[in-house]
Amino acid sequence: MQEPFTLEMTEPEDRLGALLDSYTPQNPCQNGEIIKGTLVRVSEKSILVDIGSKSDAVVSLREVTRLAPEKLASLQAGQDVYVYVLDNGETNGTILVSLSQAAEQQSWEKARTLMANRRTVQLAVTACNKGGVIVQMDDLQGFVPGSQLMPKWHSLQNPAVPQRRWEAVVGHSLQLKIIEVTPADNRLIFSERQAYDLQAQKLETLNALKIGSVREGVVSNIVNFGAFVNVQGVDGLLHISELSWERLDHPSEVVKIGEKIQVYILDTDPRKGYLSLSLKRLQPDPWQEVRNIYHEGDLVEVEIVNLVDFGAFACPLEMPKIEGLIHISELSEERVTDPATVVQVGMRKTVRIISLQPEAQRIGFSLKRVKEKATPTT
Numbered sequence: 001m002q003e004p005f006t007l008e009m010t011e012p013e014d015r016l017g018a019l020l021d022s023y024t025p026q027n028p029c030q031n032g033e034i035i036k037g038t039l040v041r042v043s044e045k046s047i048l049v050d051i052g053s054k055s056d057a058v059v060s061l062r063e064v065t066r067l068a069p070e071k072l073a074s075l076q077a078g079q080d081v082y083v084y085v086l087d088n089g090e091t092n093g094t095i096l097v098s099l100s101q102a103a104e105q106q107s108w109e110k111a112r113t114l115m116a117n118r119r120t121v122q123l124a125v126t127a128c129n130k131g132g133v134i135v136q137m138d139d140l141q142g143f144v145p146g147s148q149l150m151p152k153w154h155s156l157q158n159p160a161v162p163q164r165r166w167e168a169v170v171g172h173s174l175q176l177k178i179i180e181v182t183p184a185d186n187r188l189i190f191s192e193r194q195a196y197d198l199q200a201q202k203l204e205t206l207n208a209l210k211i212g213s214v215r216e217g218v219v220s221n222i223v224n225f226g227a228f229v230n231v232q233g234v235d236g237l238l239h240i241s242e243l244s245w246e247r248l249d250h251p252s253e254v255v256k257i258g259e260k261i262q263v264y265i266l267d268t269d270p271r272k273g274y275l276s277l278s279l280k281r282l283q284p285d286p287w288q289e290v291r292n293i294y295h296e297g298d299l300v301e302v303e304i305v306n307l308v309d310f311g312a313f314a315c316p317l318e319m320p321k322i323e324g325l326i327h328i329s330e331l332s333e334e335r336v337t338d339p340a341t342v343v344q345v346g347m348r349k350t351v352r353i354i355s356l357q358p359e360a361q362r363i364g365f366s367l368k369r370v371k372e373k374a375t376p377t378t
Helices: 013-022 061-066 069-074 099-116 192-208 287-293
Strands: 034-042 047-050 057-059 080-087 096-098 120-129 132-137 140-145 173-182 187-191 214-223 226-231 234-239 260-269 274-278 299-308 311-316 324-327 348-357 362-366
Touching (some): 057 080, 080 099, 096 099, 099 132, 099 140, 132 173, 140 173, 187 192, 192 234, 214 234, 226 260
Parallel strands (some): 057 096, 324 362
Antiparallel strands (some): 034 047, 034 080, 120 173, 214 260, 226 234, 260 274, 348 362
């Protein structure tokens, strides 16, 4: 009689567990690190955060119970947050994190950046003592010594009560420059006097910058709508539309923080402290070549790059730096209420040029007129 077939386990359970562990991400964090996570659970007694580890990170109970009701109410499951790693769980398996310390560390980093870039901030005075006034910047409390206040405040001092000497400043907003950032000592010191001097220097610089000139600058910040570039101590806006002749999804496709670049001075307003910059004006203007290449009535191959309620924008394959509109009325012979029912981003189509105005940087296309015979241009 044949013996029944049996399968013997060749791997001990502990080796199998180790094998499974090898497929599980290790703790992706180090103590003292700030990382991005997603809130998993929020209640009055516990907050859990998914940081991509084997187990969810835990916000300390002490911090949770000290959260203001409005702050706790603003936290929702599924929300992305930054946390500071207090304990990465290597010893006891529990990852302990802090929301407040992450916010505080980010505020200190912001303060360092503001000081390094010699930028001013406007802050409200919340309290005073005999030495000066107290201001709040995000999660940090800062101090403006009396010696760093403008002279106009000195005449309003209350010498009779030393602790309330500067009470006339409380409630006012001051334009301030950061002059010291020392997180280890919890020191964030501001100066109103130096901010005033900095504003005077900024005014002098803006008056000296000539529209149409080219200057070197350093990218100090990147936002969705463009980049800020520091030119001779003044931050100017490099709008996303002035970064490139091509369509961009985000300014980071072209520039990086800390990068030195040449910029074109597009506009200045010393009175408002405004500086507008351009990068694309230093590049050849593709619209100058359009009239030499295309004419009204021509058929061209294009790629759909964006959809809007009133039509679709497309770029000629030969000249991807220019962009034209296929109006919704030119998408089809039939009535169209949604451009997405006819074209999609990334599609390549043959279209006819029905309008060409290079001087206005405009070109109009038609999809429904492709089969028409072109009318010779004179």
